[in-house]
Amino acid sequence: MRGNKSKHTKPELLLRKALWASGLRGYRLHFKKLAGSPDIVFSTKKIAIFVNGCFWHRCPKCNLNLPKTNTEFWKDKFDANIKRDQNNYVKLIRSNWTVLTIWECDIKKNLKEQVLKIESLIKDVNAYSITTNEPLQLAAEDLLTYGYNI
């Protein structure tokens, strides 16, 4: 559960629009069967993309200040967010998923570059045949049954 991250955020919509314009289709949105419900999922290629807001997910590039009031509360909350994100990425990677994190600021700065990143990732996955024949359902159930802790 990501209580703090709403679906269909503005950066996510911008990215999806750009993907559509580039002819990239066939992905799922907010795929609940996977750890962290990745925002954009190319399931046959096992690519999970998270579009992260810089404030909530504590973008390392933006390095935003903590709120001045209730600083301890926010620090704990953000630390928990970071830890949850990392847990989700580890779960996916251990199930042979390729995880790509795209930050809100990346999208604002250079949207086209993010589309190119996704395009080349899809090509790479094809080139090296990382995908397995194992049904996606099974992998997702494994994740739920055997949670990993880091």
Ligand SMILES: [Zn+2]
């Ligand atoms: Zn950022």
